[in-house]
Amino acid sequence: MKSLEKVECRFNLFNEGRQYTGNHRDYALANAKKICDAPATMEKIKLREALGYYGHGRRILAKKMNLGEVEAITMPDGSKMVVSNIPSNVTTAFTIGDDGTVIHTQEILDTETGQIVAGLNKSKVGGFSWACPGRDGGAIGATRLTGFAGFDYVLNPGFAMNRGYVLESAGDEPVDRDLILESLVESTKMDAKVVESLFDGWSAQVQLRAIELEGRLEDAEMYESAVQAKMTDREVQFNNLDENHKAVVLALKKEKEDRIALIDFVVKTSPFFIPEAVQHAMMENDFDTARPIFESAKKVDFGQLPLGDNAPSKKEAEPNRQPSTAKVGWDLS
Secondary structure (H helix, E strand, O other): OOEEEEEEEEEEOOEOOOOOOOOOOEEOHHHHHHHHOOHHHHHHHHOOOOEEOEOOHHHHHHOOOOOOOEEEEEOOOOOEEEEEOOOOEEEEEEEEOOOOEEEEEEEEEOOHHHHHHHHHHHOOOOEEEEEOOEEOOOOOOEEEEOOOOEEEEEOOOOOOOOOOOOOOOOOOOOOOHHHHHHHHHHHHOOOHHHHHHHHHHHHHHHHHHHHHHHHHHHHHHHHHHHHHHHHHHHHHHHHHHHHHHHHHHHHHHHHHHHHHHHHHHHHHHOOEEOOHHHHHHHHOOOOOOOHHHHHHHOOOOHHHOOOHHHOOOOOOOOOOOOOOOOOEEOOOO
16 A cells, blocks of 8 residues: 555553543553564565554454455444444554554555544544553553554544644644644545544544543542542541550550559558568569469468457467567568
8 A cells, every 4th residue: 555654653661641521541661562573463464464544443343353345334323333443543653662662663554544643643633552451440440451453543642742743832832623624625635524424433433432431530530539548447446446555555554553553552451471572473463472372371370369359359369479570471582
Protein backbone atom coordinates (compact mmCIF):
# COMPACT_ATOMS: atom_id res chain seq x y z
CA MET A 1 0.00 0.00 0.00
CA LYS A 2 1.13 3.52 -0.73
CA SER A 3 1.69 5.70 2.35
CA LEU A 4 0.85 9.35 2.78
CA GLU A 5 3.40 10.12 5.48
CA LYS A 6 5.43 8.66 8.35
CA VAL A 7 4.74 9.68 11.94
CA GLU A 8 7.03 8.91 14.88
CA CYS A 9 5.52 9.01 18.38
CA ARG A 10 6.89 8.48 21.84
CA PHE A 11 5.34 8.20 25.31
CA ASN A 12 6.21 6.70 28.66
CA LEU A 13 4.38 3.81 30.33
CA PHE A 14 4.69 5.52 33.70
CA ASN A 15 3.38 8.91 32.60
CA GLU A 16 -0.08 9.11 31.04
CA GLY A 17 0.12 12.86 30.79
CA ARG A 18 -3.39 12.96 32.24
CA GLN A 19 -4.75 13.79 35.68
CA TYR A 20 -8.54 13.76 35.37
CA THR A 21 -9.13 11.53 32.33
CA GLY A 22 -7.67 8.32 30.93
CA ASN A 23 -7.57 4.62 31.79
CA HIS A 24 -4.86 4.88 34.49
CA ARG A 25 -3.66 1.36 33.80
CA ASP A 26 -0.68 -0.04 35.66
CA TYR A 27 1.55 -1.69 33.04
CA ALA A 28 4.34 -4.05 34.09
CA LEU A 29 7.49 -2.87 32.27
CA ALA A 30 9.09 -6.32 32.03
CA ASN A 31 5.89 -7.76 30.56
CA ALA A 32 5.50 -4.92 28.02
CA LYS A 33 9.17 -5.22 26.90
CA LYS A 34 8.78 -8.98 26.52
CA ILE A 35 5.77 -8.53 24.19
CA CYS A 36 7.51 -5.75 22.24
CA ASP A 37 10.70 -7.79 21.71
CA ALA A 38 8.89 -11.07 21.01
CA PRO A 39 9.79 -12.72 17.67
CA ALA A 40 6.10 -12.77 16.71
CA THR A 41 5.87 -9.00 17.16
CA MET A 42 9.07 -8.33 15.21
CA GLU A 43 7.89 -10.60 12.36
CA LYS A 44 4.50 -8.89 12.22
CA ILE A 45 6.18 -5.48 11.91
CA LYS A 46 8.69 -6.73 9.33
CA LEU A 47 5.88 -8.14 7.15
CA ARG A 48 3.87 -4.90 7.54
CA GLU A 49 1.01 -6.78 9.18
CA ALA A 50 0.79 -4.71 12.40
CA LEU A 51 -2.15 -2.79 10.99
CA GLY A 52 -4.00 0.06 12.64
CA TYR A 53 -7.51 1.36 12.11
CA TYR A 54 -9.53 4.52 12.43
CA GLY A 55 -10.68 4.03 16.04
CA HIS A 56 -10.87 0.88 18.18
CA GLY A 57 -14.53 0.37 17.21
CA ARG A 58 -13.91 -2.34 14.60
CA ARG A 59 -11.93 -4.51 16.99
CA ILE A 60 -14.52 -3.97 19.73
CA LEU A 61 -17.46 -4.91 17.49
CA ALA A 62 -15.62 -7.94 16.07
CA LYS A 63 -14.46 -8.90 19.59
CA LYS A 64 -10.99 -9.74 18.29
CA MET A 65 -7.67 -7.93 18.00
CA ASN A 66 -6.44 -9.27 14.66
CA LEU A 67 -9.07 -8.41 12.08
CA GLY A 68 -9.67 -10.05 8.74
CA GLU A 69 -10.33 -8.14 5.54
CA VAL A 70 -14.04 -8.53 6.26
CA GLU A 71 -15.78 -9.44 9.52
CA ALA A 72 -19.35 -10.37 10.42
CA ILE A 73 -20.26 -8.25 13.42
CA THR A 74 -23.24 -7.80 15.72
CA MET A 75 -24.42 -4.22 16.09
CA PRO A 76 -25.58 -2.81 19.47
CA ASP A 77 -29.21 -3.23 18.37
CA GLY A 78 -28.64 -6.95 17.73
CA SER A 79 -28.60 -6.76 13.93
CA LYS A 80 -25.89 -8.53 11.91
CA MET A 81 -23.75 -6.99 9.21
CA VAL A 82 -20.55 -7.63 7.28
CA VAL A 83 -17.97 -4.84 7.32
CA SER A 84 -14.77 -4.29 5.38
CA ASN A 85 -11.79 -3.47 7.54
CA ILE A 86 -9.67 -0.95 5.69
CA PRO A 87 -6.51 -0.09 7.66
CA SER A 88 -5.50 3.51 8.13
CA ASN A 89 -1.89 2.96 9.20
CA VAL A 90 0.78 0.30 9.74
CA THR A 91 3.50 0.04 12.41
CA THR A 92 7.01 -0.01 10.92
CA ALA A 93 9.06 0.35 14.15
CA PHE A 94 8.35 -0.36 17.81
CA THR A 95 10.66 -0.27 20.85
CA ILE A 96 10.31 0.02 24.64
CA GLY A 97 13.26 1.32 26.66
CA ASP A 98 14.37 0.30 30.14
CA ASP A 99 12.85 3.53 31.52
CA GLY A 100 9.44 2.71 30.03
CA THR A 101 9.73 5.01 26.99
CA VAL A 102 7.78 3.65 24.01
CA ILE A 103 8.85 4.78 20.52
CA HIS A 104 6.94 3.71 17.43
CA THR A 105 6.68 4.75 13.80
CA GLN A 106 3.44 4.72 11.85
CA GLU A 107 3.00 4.94 8.09
CA ILE A 108 -0.35 6.56 7.37
CA LEU A 109 -1.78 4.72 4.37
CA ASP A 110 -3.32 6.24 1.27
CA THR A 111 -6.73 4.74 2.02
CA GLU A 112 -10.09 6.28 2.82
CA THR A 113 -9.53 5.89 6.58
CA GLY A 114 -5.85 6.77 6.22
CA GLN A 115 -6.78 10.10 4.68
CA ILE A 116 -9.08 10.80 7.63
CA VAL A 117 -6.28 9.94 10.09
CA ALA A 118 -3.83 12.16 8.18
CA GLY A 119 -6.35 15.02 8.29
CA LEU A 120 -6.97 14.62 12.02
CA ASN A 121 -3.25 14.43 12.74
CA LYS A 122 -2.70 17.57 10.67
CA SER A 123 -5.50 19.24 12.64
CA LYS A 124 -3.80 18.19 15.90
CA VAL A 125 -6.78 16.15 17.03
CA GLY A 126 -6.48 12.61 18.37
CA GLY A 127 -3.50 10.29 18.60
CA PHE A 128 -2.42 6.66 18.52
CA SER A 129 -3.46 3.93 20.95
CA TRP A 130 -2.01 0.43 20.92
CA ALA A 131 -4.25 -2.60 20.53
CA CYS A 132 -2.97 -5.49 22.62
CA PRO A 133 -4.73 -8.61 23.90
CA GLY A 134 -4.23 -9.37 27.59
CA ARG A 135 -5.77 -8.82 31.00
CA ASP A 136 -7.01 -5.30 31.77
CA GLY A 137 -6.35 -4.47 35.43
CA GLY A 138 -8.05 -1.07 35.15
CA ALA A 139 -7.11 1.63 37.67
CA ILE A 140 -6.56 -0.67 40.66
CA GLY A 141 -4.91 -3.80 39.24
CA ALA A 142 -1.93 -4.77 37.10
CA THR A 143 -2.48 -4.87 33.32
CA ARG A 144 -0.60 -7.66 31.54
CA LEU A 145 -0.21 -7.94 27.76
CA THR A 146 -0.20 -11.23 25.84
CA GLY A 147 0.38 -9.91 22.33
CA PHE A 148 0.58 -6.93 19.97
CA ALA A 149 -1.88 -6.20 17.14
CA GLY A 150 -0.95 -2.63 16.15
CA PHE A 151 -1.74 1.01 16.86
CA ASP A 152 -5.16 2.52 16.10
CA TYR A 153 -5.86 6.24 15.72
CA VAL A 154 -8.30 7.43 18.40
CA LEU A 155 -9.71 10.75 19.55
CA ASN A 156 -8.47 10.45 23.14
CA PRO A 157 -5.30 8.34 23.36
CA GLY A 158 -4.75 6.78 26.78
CA PHE A 159 -1.24 8.25 26.84
CA ALA A 160 -1.63 11.94 26.06
CA MET A 161 1.82 12.16 24.42
CA ASN A 162 1.16 9.33 21.95
CA ARG A 163 0.63 11.75 19.08
CA GLY A 164 2.43 12.73 15.88
CA TYR A 165 2.47 16.41 16.86
CA VAL A 166 3.29 18.64 19.82
CA LEU A 167 0.50 20.00 22.00
CA GLU A 168 1.78 23.55 22.40
CA SER A 169 -1.43 24.79 24.03
CA ALA A 170 -3.40 21.65 24.81
CA GLY A 171 -6.49 22.42 26.86
CA ASP A 172 -6.13 26.18 26.58
CA GLU A 173 -8.73 26.57 23.84
CA PRO A 174 -11.83 24.52 22.95
CA VAL A 175 -11.66 22.35 19.82
CA ASP A 176 -13.46 24.02 16.89
CA ARG A 177 -15.55 21.30 15.21
CA ASP A 178 -16.03 23.28 11.99
CA LEU A 179 -12.30 23.85 11.57
CA ILE A 180 -11.62 20.15 12.06
CA LEU A 181 -14.24 19.18 9.48
CA GLU A 182 -12.90 21.77 7.04
CA SER A 183 -9.37 20.40 7.47
CA LEU A 184 -10.58 16.81 6.98
CA VAL A 185 -12.48 17.66 3.81
CA GLU A 186 -9.42 19.46 2.43
CA SER A 187 -7.08 16.58 3.31
CA THR A 188 -9.28 13.69 2.21
CA LYS A 189 -11.00 15.35 -0.78
CA MET A 190 -14.13 13.51 0.39
CA ASP A 191 -17.68 14.81 0.38
CA ALA A 192 -18.29 17.10 3.37
CA LYS A 193 -21.40 15.17 4.48
CA VAL A 194 -19.50 11.87 4.41
CA VAL A 195 -16.67 13.33 6.49
CA GLU A 196 -19.14 14.88 8.93
CA SER A 197 -20.97 11.55 9.32
CA LEU A 198 -17.74 9.66 9.96
CA PHE A 199 -16.52 12.26 12.43
CA ASP A 200 -19.81 12.35 14.35
CA GLY A 201 -19.88 8.55 14.52
CA TRP A 202 -16.38 8.55 15.92
CA SER A 203 -17.27 11.27 18.44
CA ALA A 204 -20.28 9.25 19.59
CA GLN A 205 -18.02 6.24 20.14
CA VAL A 206 -15.67 8.39 22.21
CA GLN A 207 -18.56 9.74 24.28
CA LEU A 208 -19.74 6.19 25.03
CA ARG A 209 -16.20 5.32 26.06
CA ALA A 210 -16.11 8.40 28.31
CA ILE A 211 -19.35 7.29 29.98
CA GLU A 212 -17.88 3.83 30.52
CA LEU A 213 -14.70 5.29 32.02
CA GLU A 214 -16.76 7.57 34.23
CA GLY A 215 -18.63 4.53 35.55
CA ARG A 216 -15.35 2.73 36.22
CA LEU A 217 -14.03 5.80 38.00
CA GLU A 218 -17.13 5.85 40.21
CA ASP A 219 -16.60 2.14 40.95
CA ALA A 220 -13.00 2.85 41.85
CA GLU A 221 -14.06 5.69 44.15
CA MET A 222 -16.62 3.41 45.84
CA TYR A 223 -13.93 0.74 46.28
CA GLU A 224 -11.57 3.33 47.73
CA SER A 225 -14.30 4.54 50.12
CA ALA A 226 -14.98 0.97 51.24
CA VAL A 227 -11.28 0.36 51.84
CA GLN A 228 -11.02 3.64 53.74
CA ALA A 229 -14.03 2.74 55.91
CA LYS A 230 -12.53 -0.67 56.62
CA MET A 231 -9.23 0.93 57.58
CA THR A 232 -11.10 3.33 59.88
CA ASP A 233 -12.89 0.40 61.55
CA ARG A 234 -9.57 -1.38 62.02
CA GLU A 235 -8.08 1.78 63.51
CA VAL A 236 -11.01 2.05 65.97
CA GLN A 237 -10.59 -1.62 66.90
CA PHE A 238 -6.87 -1.10 67.41
CA ASN A 239 -7.49 1.96 69.59
CA ASN A 240 -10.00 -0.01 71.65
CA LEU A 241 -7.50 -2.84 72.10
CA ASP A 242 -4.86 -0.31 73.09
CA GLU A 243 -7.19 1.24 75.68
CA ASN A 244 -8.11 -2.21 77.02
CA HIS A 245 -4.45 -3.12 77.25
CA LYS A 246 -3.67 0.03 79.19
CA ALA A 247 -6.59 -0.67 81.56
CA VAL A 248 -5.33 -4.23 82.18
CA VAL A 249 -1.79 -2.96 82.81
CA LEU A 250 -3.08 -0.40 85.32
CA ALA A 251 -5.24 -3.04 87.03
CA LEU A 252 -2.28 -5.43 87.32
CA LYS A 253 -0.11 -2.62 88.66
CA LYS A 254 -2.75 -1.70 91.26
CA GLU A 255 -3.14 -5.37 92.22
CA LYS A 256 0.61 -5.71 92.71
CA GLU A 257 0.77 -2.54 94.80
CA ASP A 258 -2.07 -3.80 96.99
CA ARG A 259 -0.35 -7.20 97.35
CA ILE A 260 2.95 -5.57 98.33
CA ALA A 261 1.18 -3.41 100.92
CA LEU A 262 -0.61 -6.46 102.36
CA ILE A 263 2.59 -8.52 102.53
CA ASP A 264 4.45 -5.62 104.16
CA PHE A 265 1.70 -5.45 106.79
CA VAL A 266 1.86 -9.21 107.37
CA VAL A 267 5.65 -9.13 107.71
CA LYS A 268 5.54 -6.27 110.23
CA THR A 269 2.75 -7.73 112.38
CA SER A 270 3.55 -11.43 112.10
CA PRO A 271 4.74 -13.18 115.34
CA PHE A 272 7.16 -15.27 113.27
CA PHE A 273 10.08 -14.43 110.98
CA ILE A 274 9.63 -14.44 107.19
CA PRO A 275 12.90 -14.49 105.18
CA GLU A 276 13.46 -11.65 102.72
CA ALA A 277 13.64 -14.02 99.71
CA VAL A 278 10.20 -15.41 100.65
CA GLN A 279 8.84 -11.86 100.97
CA HIS A 280 10.03 -11.03 97.44
CA ALA A 281 8.48 -14.21 96.08
CA MET A 282 5.12 -13.36 97.65
CA MET A 283 5.32 -9.84 96.18
CA GLU A 284 5.62 -11.49 92.73
CA ASN A 285 2.51 -13.59 93.50
CA ASP A 286 4.56 -16.71 94.24
CA PHE A 287 3.45 -18.29 97.55
CA ASP A 288 4.98 -21.73 97.10
CA THR A 289 7.96 -21.00 99.40
CA ALA A 290 5.78 -19.16 101.94
CA ARG A 291 3.19 -21.95 102.27
CA PRO A 292 5.37 -24.24 104.51
CA ILE A 293 6.01 -21.34 106.89
CA PHE A 294 2.32 -20.58 107.37
CA GLU A 295 1.43 -24.28 107.63
CA SER A 296 4.07 -24.74 110.38
CA ALA A 297 2.86 -21.60 112.14
CA LYS A 298 -0.61 -23.12 112.44
CA LYS A 299 0.83 -25.88 114.65
CA VAL A 300 2.34 -23.44 117.19
CA ASP A 301 0.35 -22.44 120.27
CA PHE A 302 1.17 -18.75 120.39
CA GLY A 303 -0.85 -18.47 123.57
CA GLN A 304 2.05 -20.12 125.45
CA LEU A 305 4.51 -17.55 124.15
CA PRO A 306 5.21 -14.13 125.71
CA LEU A 307 3.81 -12.25 122.68
CA GLY A 308 1.33 -9.39 122.52
CA ASP A 309 -1.78 -9.62 124.73
CA ASN A 310 -0.91 -13.21 125.81
CA ALA A 311 2.37 -12.20 127.51
CA PRO A 312 2.47 -13.06 131.31
CA SER A 313 1.95 -10.30 133.85
CA LYS A 314 4.85 -8.90 135.87
CA LYS A 315 3.72 -10.90 138.89
CA GLU A 316 3.74 -14.16 136.92
CA ALA A 317 7.09 -13.48 135.33
CA GLU A 318 10.32 -14.62 136.94
CA PRO A 319 11.97 -11.89 139.03
CA ASN A 320 14.94 -11.12 136.69
CA ARG A 321 13.42 -12.15 133.34
CA GLN A 322 12.13 -9.63 130.82
CA PRO A 323 9.21 -10.51 128.49
CA SER A 324 10.48 -11.71 125.14
CA THR A 325 9.67 -9.67 122.01
CA ALA A 326 11.63 -11.88 119.62
CA LYS A 327 9.77 -13.52 116.76
CA VAL A 328 9.64 -17.25 116.32
CA GLY A 329 11.67 -17.98 113.26
CA TRP A 330 11.87 -20.63 110.55
CA ASP A 331 14.98 -20.31 108.47
CA LEU A 332 13.99 -21.67 105.10
CA SER A 333 16.45 -19.67 103.11
